[in-house]
Amino acid sequence: MGILANTVSICQFQVSGELPQDDLFEWASTRLVAQAFRPIDRGSEELSVGWVHIDDPKESSFDRPQAFWRDHYLTFSMRKDQRRIPSALLKAHMELAEAEFLAAHPGLQRVPKQKREELRDAVRGTLLAQTLPVPALYDVVWDSRNGRLTFASLNANVVELFENLFRQTFDGLRLQAVHPFARAEAIIDQALQPALQQANQASGDAVLEMIESNRWLGQDFLLWLMYQTMEGSSSYTVNQPGPAQPGEGFSAYLNDRLLLVGGGDSGVQKVTVIGPQDAFSEVRTALQAGKQITESILHMEKLEHQWKLTLKGETFHLASFKAPSVKIEKDNRSDEASEKEAVFYERMYVLEEGLQLFDSLYRHFLDERLGANWAQTLARIEAWLSGE
Known part of the structure; x- marks a missing residue:
């Protein structure tokens, strides 16, 4: 559930570091655009992560204030599109690829290790190209008055992914988890x-x-x-x-x-x-x-x-x-x-x-x-x- 839903799971961070004194919008816009989400539905990439609008996950342009600016809040979402291949499917296609290789090389009893790795990469690439990426959205609300940032996920892997993307986007700023102490x-x-x-x-x-x-x-x-x-x-x-x-x-x-x-x-x-x-x-x-x-x-x-x-x-x-x-x-x-x-x-x-x-x-x-x-x-x- 996103931040606008009646029920949401959140963790909070304190953003520390110096913000620009002049044009905060221009500064934030440039950085969000640099790490904006790039679609992978027409390719075979396994993963794409980037920023999108909080109210429209198809939009990743941040060239106007309405896209992410709400009074003293900066609002955007982290979008993660990922292709996943079921292990059973990968195993079945690997067995078929190995059988075809051995049929073409009757002198071999088994597929050599290096060739097996090449087959796995080829099979995996083919399956990825045939698999649609699954999107996931995680909302961010950053209060510029007090530096408190709210992130709408508690999954440890997702939180780590967000922290890495935030550091890449806003170099010079640090996220400090708001834990009990x-x-x-x-x-x-x-x-x-x-x-x-x-x-x-x-x-x-x-x-x-x-x-x-x-x-x-x-x-x-x-x-x-x-x-x-x-x-x-x-x-x-x-x-x-x-x-x-x-x-x-x-x-x-x-x-x-x-x-x-x-x-x-x-x-x-x-x-x-x-x-x-x-x-x-x-x-x-x-x-x-x-x-x-x-x-x-x-x-x-x-x-x-x-x-x-x-x-x-x-x-x-x-x-x-x-x-x-x-x-x-x-x-x-x-x-x-x-x-x-x-x-x-x-x-x-x-x-x-x-x-x-x-x-x-x-x-x-x-x-x-x-x-x-x-x-x-x-x-x-x-x-x-x-x-x-």
Whole structure:
């Protein structure tokens, strides 16, 4: 699903580096054109990756602002067309090609290794030419005000492909994954920064190490949120910038599905708890056995609006992020282009409000986790887990 769908899976990056001070449009346009998507449907190439319009995957020209410019947003999609040959089909054609070669060379018992490789290349090329490429689209929204970039995929290979293409396109800029520690650094009060840095368990600033060494952030956040859902208050206030006003109230709670992971004699063990939870009894039992919550469905509500997402605790990737539906009233004076633009702005409004609520919720947790009273809070949670 693309960024404009009511449900989308996203990860976020922080873009660092110097942007041009003069004509940002001309700069971005030139670079997007240089890495624009090139069709391969008339050839036999196996893969083509490049940029296209977010609202028209057939268009890859970026010579006018309407193509990718929306106020302070740069918007485009990564298109990947790839031909795939089923292994069974390749094997069958290879066997036929080898049989024909041996029939033409009766003195040979088997196909020589080098010749076999040549046959494989020839067979593969023929099959590729007969196979249509399958397209895939992944939307990008880049906020030029704060450098926050949202990418609509959680597939590790796709994310890596996007990062490589972005670096090739915008040389001099860097993408930094917004993982739990990076998100914490961005939203906590300056007075708590020393406590956060002291709690950092990574020995370096490499992204993978920052994620793996600071798993405690996602684990403690989900544990705290589960306790808040059952025994504390599910009411919070907005404390981060965004569409909602500071101090506005909202509710947040876990429900429907939780994934717990822990080590055992037989290796890593996973427990998935599905369905509405009355007392989290099964989850509490797993936690007492040493498992940790690593993933859960999070609900957030503000007035009549609702957001729902699956939070990946290790990375803070947001899967199946469902925001309030966007409805645009049409009139006879509006054209298709203006309607698409209106849908985009409305969609970004509800998405950013949901992210604002999530960051506000995370900030509530961080204030407690890094504050002086965390030991008492943890004692209450442990007593609740043991049924005291």
